[in-house]
Amino acid sequence: MEKITVVGSGYVGLVSGTCFSEIGNRVICCDVDPFKIAMLRKGEIPIYEPGLKELVKKNVDADRLFFTSEIGDAIEASDIIYIAVGTPMGDNGEADMRYVHEVARTIGQHLNSYKIIVNKSTVPVGTGEQVRQIIMENRKNRFVQFDVVSNPEFLREGSAIEDCMNMERAVIGATSDKAAKRIADLHAPFRTRIFQTNLESAEMIKYAANAFLATKISFINGIANVCERVGADVTSVAAGMGLDSRIGAKFLQAGIGYGGSCFPKDTFALSYIAEEAGFDFSLLKSVIAANDEQRLVVVDKLKQALGCLEGKKIGVLGLAFKPNTDDMRYAPSLTIIPELVRLGASVRAYDPIAMQAARNQIAEYYEDFETLEEALEGCDACLILTEWSEIVEMDLARVKQLLTAPIIVDGRNCFSVREMKEREFVYYSVGRPAVTTGSANASAAKTVSL
Structure with a gap:
């Protein structure tokens, strides 16, 4: 002992x-x-x-x-x-x-x-x-x-x-x-x-490991953005890449980028260390810039679905940077929600654990609710930012009833494109084909907003 x-x-x-x-x-x-x-x-x-x-x-x-x-x-x-x-x-x-x-x-x-x-x-x-x-x-x-x-x-x-x-x-x-x-x-x-x-190598291992994982995330998100433009599906692309033992399947989930207490801080710190040592770590700088840009792709997708966001009511599901934590450090929601408000939207938000932590940082930008259903009721679209199991397993038929139009923008690729098409949702995810042939209500809503 x-x-x-x-x-x-x-x-x-x-x-x-x-x-x-x-x-x-x-x-x-x-x-x-x-x-x-x-x-x-x-x-x-x-x-x-x-x-x-x-x-x-x-x-x-x-x-x-x-x-x-x-x-x-x-x-x-x-x-x-x-x-x-x-x-x-x-x-x-x-x-x-x-x-x-x-x-x-x-x-x-x-x-x-x-x-x-x-x-x-x-x-x-x-x-x-x-x-x-x-x-x-x-x-x-x-x-x-x-x-x-x-x-x-x-x-x-x-x-x-x-x-x-x-x-x-x-x-x-x-x-x-x-x-x-x-x-x-x-x-x-x-x-x-x-x-x-030795001491120095052990200290560098932590930074190098986190920076490499952050690089994988920014890389697959870049691939996702290309996939959308050429008709490929990033889920299949990532699965095929992951079969290569030199690459592996981990950290190849496309989405709205990394957050939390480690990757943002450690990538910036390693970039600074490199600069102080006289090396321009341009690759790492690009990883950081790509991650910052990736957060806002879901805002662009909301614009595609709704047109102008002025006066629109958006139900945001998930505030923490990842599931099973209340950590809000560098969470994508901290960037995305203020941007929605800047564009004239109002935000109704729900997170199963991180509500209080989120209130401490961006409470002035949104109204929060105790349940997922309350947050979505009467909204013009649903925006998913964290893949909590409660969100992944939510009753989509009920969600469709709660929204004024069945529009979901999914920043974490929680649902299959096929299922959303069968359920007649207008569905935008990351790096996969958009489903734009939703129900008549969705089409009408989009036409009016345009």
Whole structure:
């Protein structure tokens, strides 16, 4: 059993700490926010992640998982210190390292015995050395030794518990073989593949992996836009591409682009790192630009279906950047909904989980509703931005009754083109043939608006 302190009880820290406790370690999750700690002590989880609340309770009850805002005490009481604080994106794309540096100073001030300092946060190359220097400058006893490790996270929101408990690989970059072995042993119960390298390479692996996945998404969205113009179906194209083992089928789902806490921030940060190193990473810049442009393709499709959007009522389904999370960071809805309002439309919105998080950012642009049906009632069109299971499985016959005309613009390709044609919807998706031969009501609505 290891004694672990995780500094930062946000998404990465809370999930990682909980999973480390689940495999038998004593874990203290700490945070500077006393309100967050108070919530966690009461069994309230500040983020939405399937299965997390139950796992937290299980390990708190087993006296393996603890929460505190006394960060110094938690550091002194543990042998392995994980840094899992945010590295938000600055205006120029650079990762803001103030929180990581602050934690490093605190560790130095409370370094009472040999400890392994592990960076879990996504950080620029060279951060491990920075952390080492800051701890050395702040430690009170220069004879107390420590090692620094980079152990980046690869969690997907909505499936983070599964990703951690059954992780594909653990990347470990360390300043000593002793520290690397100990962190490798910590991961042994996860039965994962261990990849050991130096600090700098481990730090770069996280950025490179996320940037590559973002590139796949922007690429398939570009292919989707070409498919629409030449009569191909991107779903079939992606399936055929995915059969090639060199490419694989993952991250080839066309739609309205990526969002969330990782891909937008990490692509910008890597572009900045490259620029600072003297390399113009034009490919990555194009990936970012393509993703920004892709969000608005559904607005163009609404214009095709309705003509002018002035005075139109649009029912928006899904606000979070992906299903099974309430994360609104860089969600496409944050760009799309204000654009609809700018064009004169009014928006009625529904999301099964992310309503409150969305209100905190764009409440002035839309009216929200407690149910999918309430949001769609009396709307001129339905716009799908997140592929929640509730939305994918919604009763299309009922949807048709609720809308003034059976028009759906689907930014996530939730339904088959054949089914929508059979049901006589006017249906626009991404990278697939549009269905424009809907019922007479839809045709009439479109004619009037034109």
